[in-house]
Amino acid sequence: MNKKRRTKEPKKNKKRWTLKAKSNFKVLALLFLLALLFFLITVKLIYINVVQGEELTRKALNQLTRTETLSADRGVIYDRNKKELAVNVTRANIFYNMAAFDEKKYKSKADFNEDKKKTTKEDAKKIADVLEIDYKEILQLLKGKKQVKIASNVSREKALKIKELSILRVSVDDVTKRFYPYNNLAAHIIGFANDESTGVYGVESSYDRELSGMPGKSVSIKNNSHVQIPLTEEENYAPKEGYSTVLTLDENIQQFAEDAALKTREEHSAESVSIIVQDTKNGEILAMANNEAYDLNNPKDPVTEYQKENWDKLSQEEKTEEWFNNWRNFSINEQYEPGSTFKVITTAAALEEATTNLNKTYICNGVYTEIPGVKIGCTSQNRGPRTVEEALMESCNIALVKIGRELGTEKMYKYIKAFGFGTPTGIDLPAEANGQIPASADSIGTARLATMSYGHGIAVTPIQLINAVSAIANKGYLNTPRVVSRLEDSNGNIIEKKKSVPKRKVISDETSDTMKHLMGKVVSDGTGKRAQIPGYTVGGKTGTANIVSKKSGYENAYISSFVGVAPLKDPKITILVVVKRPKGTAYGSTVATPAAQEVLQKTLEYLKIPKTEKEQKSDKDNLVLVPNVKNRLLSDAGKLIVDSGIKFNAFSDDISNNAVVTKQSPSAGTYVEEGSIVDLHIDNNTKDKKTMPILVGKQEKEVESILKGFNLEYNIYGTGKVVSQYPEAGSKVSEDTLIKLTMESELNKENKDSDEEDNEDDETKLDSKNSKDSKDSKDKKDNKKEDKN
Template structure:
């Protein structure tokens, strides 16, 4: 009995202890549970999740660039891109690859072998069409990979490449509008933030979030694509015809200085900016090192319309004239004498374009129309050093215009009025000894015709979501509206009666000024290399457009009127037609015509006499002071009918050697030949049936040049 009591007591004690241990354990578990719950909701949990956090950038859609009419000039598109990934392939696979790419992409075998032999991934082609993608997939080659990528696309390129620029592989703007307005165009990338496993799979978590990308803004330009196409087509033809070193054309609205068109030649393709602009340049790039290529690319991408300087030549006489009228140091009827060569500055000879037949006394109106350098030297001297310098600064030379494209140059002018010597003042009066950019020149010339206002040139019209309430950015008024009106009349007279006749039209009134700058080579001026330029504006009574054409080192004809004037006229005519600007009330009056004679091979003296006999004028750019120099080119082809008093621009051989051009004797009898060559200093050697036959051939042949006293073999044959 006692044992049972003891056992019962022991059992009860054990149960109590078990319960106590259980309760204590339960309490401890509860504490740990509470602690775990606290930890789960604490910063440690957040930190752990953040360690697993992944962020993926969501690219923003780059904004489009549009012309003033809403036409797309630049856009981002999805394209199929084909890559070659290096790996060992069998001969059979190699054959499949070569035959396939040759057939599908029209790539030659040498290029494909070069791709196959590459040690790194090669981007073969982009912009693949669906049919091409399907055919490439059917090749079943692991070494070929097709990916869908964003690409900036320029539908009209290479037109407007120097305005638009291009983007790099990260879609950041490089040059042009793409660079200047990069922050507006690129937008802001979005972010996809989530917690993930090691494999990258998302884990549900309240901190996961997605920040949507902000699309880039669309930008509308002042560029009118239709006008720019006109400019591009005319410029392309001119570049092929004159084969210059370079050519630059700007079209603007003079009252606002909005840039309506801009083209440079040679030009690059914004869709493929690292390709040479010409075949020769492409071949050159293949021979260059990587560092040399980079330097060459900078040269290719440089916008010469805003970055390159040149001596503006006689177009700058517009500036000198405007200063004189504004300061009242001269008026349209003031008389300035031309003696052919200005020699008042010791050791300096300044030649008029008509040094062989000086203008004599002439008014300012006539001096501008005649483009007489000696007269302008005297006009500048009357203005004075201080005032002349003050005005060229006010017209914006020596400072950037502020155009909204990167890379603008300031040009070169004297440091101060005090630093200008008498020779510099003299040469600056007609645009030598000063270096300007095309954008500076058209901005200053626009001020002359728009009422006197220097206005910041503008490429961009509007940015999506932003309002431009300011209008044209007027910097200052440099001449009065009255002076501007007087200058318009002088510009019109230049075209009607002067050396700027290259843009004359019977359908509308136009004003203009040509410029021909003889370039310096090896420290000397040479008429073999010139810059031919022309500024025109129309309609002259209410200018809506202005055009500046600058051609560096044209071949053949080389005067501003003949080369750049003809280019400008074609552009002007097409813009007038496109914008319906014909002046139906304007009549040019009854036109009397003359026939242009053949002047090639004649001495300058005889060529001028022959032109005057036909009621025509001569204009020549030359460094020689001899009137015996031989004419080698004329701007208007012999036999062409033109309006009386028109100007024929001539180019001559500076050497002064008097050569004789072989006349056309084919089909003539002996007596006719004697009459034709009687006045020429050549020796005739007749062969064949001289008495009864007709000339069938001459040695040298017709149009070739021979020296005086040379023999000309004339061969006769009977019918």
């Protein structure tokens, strides 16, 4: 018994000890693990706080930090007299926060949608009443779950009313917008700033960096609800205002130019009119007008009649193209063949190089044929010898061709480059065109030299031409033209003043004086008589050049121009007028010169420039415009001439009733004194081939009588007066030619006077068509490419 007890007791204790040992081991292991975990956590915390602390703190602050850009006020644009042309005004953008609608607060989605629809409708009506628009326009924008912009460029007054509505979901952000007090005045010089306050075109673009200034910023620490975290401070860095620009432009002179440009465009139904007024001495631009100017406050609005009528029909791509056309500055960005205005460049170069002089004479027989395969005609009606002075006064192409050939290709090219053609002038406006000149003197052939001498075969920009003529009048000094006079800060302190530094001296003082004399004779006794101003001597040159076709050759359309300086004794003002595609008469003497005279006279008087001459009755008061009587029956031509206050001679011993005028001298569009005689060359139409007369505007009985006298068969369509005819006037017809005439009833005409005006319009159109007949002969085809005065 005792043995059994001794053997059993140790086994029980051993088992108990084993269980206790296992339990202790688990506790120890757990404690170890906890200690290890605590150690690792401690290490991690130390690592985070010590090693990564700075970086993580920076990241956390970046997530909480809100940086807002504070826009700098854009600099003001002034004219030379400190009149504000571009300013800043406070506008507002209106936002509606769709994220403020919380679906979780509603029992069901249906309740949420119903309340959202009701609330947005009510809010839209309140906002629409203030903005004075249809609330449905706003309601269409209130979609999605984000903040949406419902209005922009809202006036300060309306923005304050929106705030007074106290609509929780509505926020009003004040922004600074560009405003142009004069709307479209000087639009192509000023340019405009877009919605991002970045300058587009004009001075706004070329001086964008100076005008923009330096933006500031506001730095604050905010939570996800955009509420600033307590005990944190907001740091503000004030923006630096942009510099203001003071232009060389004079608002009054700009208005003179724009008024004259508009008047000229309307009177001559022209496509566009460009007028530049420049300070002759320092190259500053006093005015630069281009029709049709766009509204700077609404630059994307349609401008031309075509655009207004067809805007909704245009594709986005077509609208973009039309915008670019509106914004382009013809005076800077476009090029054209200058025609006879370029003759002053050729003459100045020849005088400077002494290849010609005022005593030298040149024979003009009407056609120049000394260059093989080339025939050049002259629109001047005078024949025989003429001096350089007379050649320029009469705008004789043939004399200038001979002067150009004497000068030679190398010297001609030298002066083309010296006067600044073929390269940008450096004017402080964007996208200036180069013009187009020969690549080198070696590339100028004999024919090219001849045509360049009178302004064809070379393309210039208006700013290049006026700048070159200013150099001729300014003792030969060529300046860099500019439109900005100086930069100022907001306190009016001058930051930078633009200085006039001549690029080079192109011609001598003596040549400059001679050229001023010659240009003065053009105005006093030549084609530029309409530029005369009482009390001042004016010099200049007229020009009429065919427009180069985009495909090949020349169009039957013209650019009429006049460039001039005043007063000649001490030139202060240079002016250039360029009229593109005038209807009817296209002579520079009648289309462009009157506009130049008007602007020059107003500018000289406005600037109070002392008069240089005793005021006498201007020759232009006694001048009469020679009418175009070519291709008219002699009886009709004689009546037109006599009614104009002048007389005529017909070069024929025996004049028939069928006589038609084939040529006239002086040419149409020339101004002559009252009582002057116009010489008429006629075709008596006694041969088999007869010259078709102008029948447009005649009644049926008149037409029948005329055509019976010509022994021609005809068909008449309609009743009333002739509005079109075939073949065209000036065509050669034979007895087997069938004449077709279209007539229009007079019943719809308002009165007899309006009938006469319509007749004149039809005749003008026909005269324009007659120029196309030049294609029928090589001589006339060559003459198409010439300057008409």
